Every structure is written in structure tokens, then in C-alpha cells.
Amino acid sequence: MSRIDFDIAHLLAGSLVLISFLELYQDRLYALLNVFAAHALVLAASVAWQAFIQDAPHLYVTAAIALTFKAIVIPVALHRIIVRLGIHREIEKVVGVGAAMLAGMGLVALSMVVMLRVTHGADPLAREDLAFALSVVLLGLLMMVTRRNAVGQVIGFMSLENGLVLAATGARGMPLVVEISVAFSVLIAFIVIGIFLFRIRERFDTVDVQVIDRFRGERR
Amino acid sequence: MTFDTVTGVLLIPAIAAALLAALPGYRISARLNVAATTLTLICALSLFFSRPAPGVYLLVDDLNGTFVVLTTFVGFTTSVFSLSYIGHELETGRLTPPFVRFYHAMYQVLMFAMNLALIANNIGLMWVAIELATLTTVLMVGIYRTHEALEAAWKYFILGSVGIALALFGTILIYMAARPVIGEGLAAMEWTVLVTRAGAFDPALLNVAFVFLLLGYGTKVGLAPLHAWLPDAHAEGPTPISAVLSGLLLNVALYALLRFKMLLAVNAAALAPGPLMVTLGLLSLVFAAFMLYRRRDIKRLFAYSSIEHMGIIAFAFGMGGPIANFAGLLHMTMHSLTKSAIFFAVGHIAQVKGTQRIADMGGLTETHPVLGWALILGVVAIAGLPPLGIFMSEFLMVTSTFARAPLLALVLVFGILVGVAALFLRLNSIAFGEPRGSSAKAQASYVPMFAHLALVLAAGIYMPPALVAWFQNVAGLLG
Numbered sequence A: 001m002s003r004i005d006f007d008i009a010h011l012l013a014g015s016l017v018l019i020s021f022l023e024l025y026q027d028r029l030y031a032l033l034n035v036f037a038a039h040a041l042v043l044a045a046s047v048a049w050q051a052f053i054q055d056a057p058h059l060y061v062t063a064a065i066a067l068t069f070k071a072i073v074i075p076v077a078l079h080r081i082i083v084r085l086g087i088h089r090e091i092e093k094v095v096g097v098g099a100a101m102l103a104g105m106g107l108v109a110l111s112m113v114v115m116l117r118v119t120h121g122a123d124p125l126a127r128e129d130l131a132f133a134l135s136v137v138l139l140g141l142l143m144m145v146t147r148r149n150a151v152g153q154v155i156g157f158m159s160l161e162n163g164l165v166l167a168a169t170g171a172r173g174m175p176l177v178v179e180i181s182v183a184f185s186v187l188i189a190f191i192v193i194g195i196f197l198f199r200i201r202e203r204f205d206t207v208d209v210q211v212i213d214r215f216r217g218e219r220r
Numbered sequence B: 001m002t003f004d005t006v007t008g009v010l011l012i013p014a015i016a017a018a019l020l021a022a023l024p025g026y027r028i029s030a031r032l033n034v035a036a037t038t039l040t041l042i043c044a045l046s047l048f049f050s051r052p053a054p055g056v057y058l059l060v061d062d063l064n065g066t067f068v069v070l071t072t073f074v075g076f077t078t079s080v081f082s083l084s085y086i087g088h089e090l091e092t093g094r095l096t097p098p099f100v101r102f103y104h105a106m107y108q109v110l111m112f113a114m115n116l117a118l119i120a121n122n123i124g125l126m127w128v129a130i131e132l133a134t135l136t137t138v139l140m141v142g143i144y145r146t147h148e149a150l151e152a153a154w155k156y157f158i159l160g161s162v163g164i165a166l167a168l169f170g171t172i173l174i175y176m177a178a179r180p181v182i183g184e185g186l187a188a189m190e191w192t193v194l195v196t197r198a199g200a201f202d203p204a205l206l207n208v209a210f211v212f213l214l215l216g217y218g219t220k221v222g223l224a225p226l227h228a229w230l231p232d233a234h235a236e237g238p239t240p241i242s243a244v245l246s247g248l249l250l251n252v253a254l255y256a257l258l259r260f261k262m263l264l265a266v267n268a269a270a271l272a273p274g275p276l277m278v279t280l281g282l283l284s285l286v287f288a289a290f291m292l293y294r295r296r297d298i299k300r301l302f303a304y305s306s307i308e309h310m311g312i313i314a315f316a317f318g319m320g321g322p323i324a325n326f327a328g329l330l331h332m333t334m335h336s337l338t339k340s341a342i343f344f345a346v347g348h349i350a351q352v353k354g355t356q357r358i359a360d361m362g363g364l365t366e367t368h369p370v371l372g373w374a375l376i377l378g379v380v381a382i383a384g385l386p387p388l389g390i391f392m393s394e395f396l397m398v399t400s401t402f403a404r405a406p407l408l409a410l411v412l413v414f415g416i417l418v419g420v421a422a423l424f425l426r427l428n429s430i431a432f433g434e435p436r437g438s439s440a441k442a443q444a445s446y447v448p449m450f451a452h453l454a455l456v457l458a459a460g461i462y463m464p465p466a467l468v469a470w471f472q473n474v475a476g477l478l479g
Helices: A003-024 A029-054 A058-085 A098-117 A124-146 A150-170 A176-205 A210-216 B004-021 B025-046 B062-092 B099-121 B123-144 B146-183 B190-198 B201-221 B229-235 B239-266 B272-292 B297-320 B321-353 B369-384 B389-405 B408-429 B445-463 B465-478
Strands: none
Touching: A003 A029, A003 A098, A003 A124, A003 A150, A003 B062, A029 A058, A029 A150, A058 A098, A058 B190, A098 A124, A098 B004, A098 B201, A124 B062, A124 B146, A150 B146, A150 B272, A176 B389, A176 B445, B004 B099, B004 B445, B025 B062, B062 B099, B062 B190, B062 B321, B062 B445, B062 B465, B099 B123, B099 B190, B099 B239, B123 B201, B123 B239, B146 B201, B146 B229, B146 B239, B201 B239, B201 B272, B229 B297, B239 B272, B239 B297, B239 B321, B272 B297, B297 B321, B297 B389, B297 B408, B321 B369, B321 B389, B321 B445, B321 B465, B369 B389, B369 B408, B369 B445, B389 B408, B389 B445, B408 B445
């Protein structure tokens, strides 16, 4: 593998981590959605680059799925949902921006330490990809924890899935079964979420998860 | 492709799901549901006598054959129970005909997903199947569309998806570990290939992979502290789904963990997965046992009891060795049968009383003697009193643990006793005392619950040597 191939792959995977950080501190739903679209766009580029350097044409399919579904269809649809629900106000957060960023940095450091240590047998690109992928996964988790808004949690979950796709494509020669299934599950998950958001809206007139928490079964 | 019973186990639920989605009318679809589960059960039973050689995608061996038979059996009895349960829900108007149609189709999709997860020979395919099972159960849990049902479904969806995502990361890591040894492509994700070559995998990568898999699939097993979705999902969904969740889906996730545990056992340099499972198992047992005391909702009570028993089972498999594995397998089977029988009884009780609150039901043995005594028998069984089947498995587990690790055995016995006391405390107020709540006649289907309880009783009194030999054989496979 030539030096420039490695550098570009590295750049794209690194940008994904960076955009995950951008997602962490967005406090408006529209902005968050736009950043998520950028996240998916970079993922698509990264997967396409992997397809090129690994000479694995089936990965282009995965890249196309990431581009069309995650970067275009899902953000547009969520945009509509937000408009229809009239919730384009500010997102309240459970923890502040500073704390979230610090926690995120800690998580990235953790994934570097864990993944780089256990993968010294693998080729350098796969190693770095895996470390970046774990960072994106953990940052997605962090986002789900820090957001109270259901739409925010859903976006957190989708960026977590982006990290998984990055890991799957970084693993050279991994069969197509899994990649398509990941894309599929995101799609299915999205439909489920869509239905749920509407139902939640029907019942509570809000998508703020804290309000839902008042209806806990125990306190009946 | 020629028809064999393995494809039958998958094809019948898939076709039935499509048919049920298309057919209106509760009477036909409920019966079709039963017919489909019956056929699936027959196919599964025939796997005992003839099974095809493992293929690239599907594999049936002694281990998952046991799981498939258990799954299809409880799937069958639950469909019989659901016949009268769903009929009642339609009458009272809690469910409307379109939702019932959706429910029946989803029931078959769930059966398909669980069977696929069990007989998949490919770790990626197994993951997809477990994801599908999660999504279908999320939809079923939210089917009543009440505040609580929606919250439960949302919580289950978020926690389940995170768990499933972590499990996928672990799956990718396993592939990464296998690739240098086996080479690129499908072979590096096949159980049959992985197990023979795992000795040469990079142990460090395997260790990290197992941690992710344990957290991921452990969420689906309902091990503490990853259990938060479980009580809500059990309490708010339709009762047949509570029975299937407790009795089957938790087992399927556990099966996935057991397969990966076998993989690690082949590699001498990798960490021993046993202690991790023992710790999580004991934690779940003791935690759930204490949580049983403060339950006010009858379905939530038995959901925590499921966490407790999954803890015991994870503990047994974590200890390993022929006797503990045997006890774990037996306990898993007995728990599936008993817990689903209890949920059958609870479903009818909640229907006649019109509530799930323990405080609003009482003196059940006077108002509804058959249901009341069925519940008592079920709780006696789940508490592990002799001569029922769970006593056998718990006794085996405790004695074998005392011989190997007395301190752990003390924790185990403590947890079990705390749980038993809590269960009887609650049972006392439900079954005896002043009759409370409605005493309208119950339109219940008693056959499934008494069939399960009779099997549990029979296993406690006399286990046929063939069955013992079978379980010993499977326990040997688990190492």
C-alpha cells in the first residue's frame, strides 16, 4: 500500500471522529441534523476509498447506501418530522458542553489505548481504522447519554452505527452479508423510530424523554 | 434446493408470517398461527433423528438442536395460550383487529428470527437474526400504545440497539482475529471453521472481542447491570410476548454467548470467560432477588425473577465442567417451561382481575381456584422446591459449586433464598386472604400451563436415561 493511500484513509477516518465531536455540542436540532449528514458523507467517502484501495467493488455498494440513506434520505425525513412536530427549539442537555467534550476526549484516548495495544499483529491501516471506529462508537454512545431529546438520541445511535460500518469496512475482505445487514438494520431501525416518534407525539405532545419518564410503570 | 427439516424450521414461520400479514379475521389467523408453530415443532423434533451436514450458512449440532426444540415447543404452547388471550383482548377492546393481524405476523417473524439465530453457522448471520428478533419484540411490546407501553418499547429499543451494536463490534473483532489464520471471506465467520482454528488466533484481540460480545449479548440476556429494559418490556407488552421473551429470547442471546465462550476455550492464551460470567451471574442473582421485594406489578415481579434465573444459568455455565454445565442446561430448560407457564397463568389472572397491580388482587384460590393453584404450583416450581425440576438443577449446581468454590456457593445459596422468600411473600397476598378484585369467570386455556408444569414435575421426579445422556453429551460439548 502506497503512502498516499494510507494517508487519505487515515484522514477520512480521523475526520469522522472529529465530526462526532462536532455533533456532541450542537444545541439545535437542525444544526445537529446537518452535522450528522456531514458525518454520513465522510463515512461514504471513507468506505468508497477503502473499496478503491482494497480493490473490493462490493464496498462501493455500502458507500452508496451510506450516501443515499444516511446522508440524504434520513436527514431529509428527520427534518420533516422536526418541522411537523414543531420541535425546532433548543436542545436541553443533561451535562454541559465542557463536560461532554472532556468525556469524549477521554473515550477517544481509551479506544486508542485499547485497540492499538491489542492489534499489533494486524496491518497498520486496519489498526488505525479500528481505533477510530471504536472512538466513533463510544462518542455515539456518549451522545445518546447526554441527549434527553428522542431525536437527538436517534442521531446518536445512527452515528454509532456509522462507526460500526467504518470498522466493518476496515476489516479487509469481510463478507458483504454484514455490511448490507448493517445498512438494512439502520433502515429498519429508522422506520421503527419514525413510527415511535409519531406515536410518542400522539400520546405526550412532546418528544422530551424526561417527560415520558414520568409515566413509569412502577408509580401507577 | 431440496426440502429438508432445517429449512422447514425457517421456511414455515416465514411463509406463515407472510400469510398472516395478508389474512384478515382473527379466528382464521389465530388458528393458522397455532398450525404453523405445530409444523415447526414437528420439523424441529425430526432434527433429533436426521440432520443434514453443516452448510456454509446453517448448522445443526447437538447443542443448538436442544435449543431449537425448546424454542419451537414453547413457541407452540404459547401460540395455543395466545389463542384465548388475544380473543379476550379483542373482546375488551384493548386490541383492535388490525393490531391483532400485525401481532400474529410478528409472532411468526419472531419465531423465524429466533430459529435462524440458533441454527446460523455464520456469526454475522446470527447477529442479523438477533437484531431482527429485537426489532420485532420492540414492536410487540409497544402494541398497546399506552404511555407505559410506549416508554417500555422505547427503552427496550434504545438499550437493545446499543447492546446489539456492541455485539456487532465484537463480531467484527472476531473476524479480524480469524482473518490472518483462516484467510479472507466467509470461512472466517463460520462456527465450524472458527472452532477448529481458534487456537491460532491472536489472544489479545479475542479477549477484547469477548468483552464486547459479553456486554452486547449480555444486555439481551438481561444480566445486571444491563437489565434495565427487561422488567418494563415484560410488564407492558402482551403476556404471550412476556412468556416468549422470558422463556426463549433470553436463551437465544445466552446461546450466542455460549458459542463464543466455546471459541475462547479453544485458545489457551485467551482469557478464561468463566469468571466474567460467574461475576455477572451472581450479581444479577443477588440484585434481582432483593428487587423482588418491592414489586407492586405482578408481571414485573416475574420479570425480575427471570433476571434472577438468567443469573443462575450464566453462573452455572461460567463455572463450567460437566456437572455445572449439565445443571445449567437443565435449569435453562426448566426455567423456560416454568416461567412461561407462570406467565400463562398471570396473563389470565390479569385479564379476569382487570389489573396487574398485586394490591388489587387477592384470595385468588377462592375466586379462581384453578388459576390460583396453577400460579401457586408455578411459583413453588420456580422457587426450586422439591420435587419439581428446578430443585434438581439448583441442587446439582449448589453441591457441585460447594465442592469447587465454597465461597461462591454461599453467595449462590444466599441469593436463591432471598429470592424464594420474596416470591412467597408476594404469592401469599395474591393467592390467599380476603378475595379482592373481580371474581368473574375466567375463559382460560389451561392446557398449555398444566402441560408445562406437568413436564417440570415429571423431570423432577424421574428423568429418562435417554434425556440424561443427551444433556450429558451437550454439557460435554460446552467444555
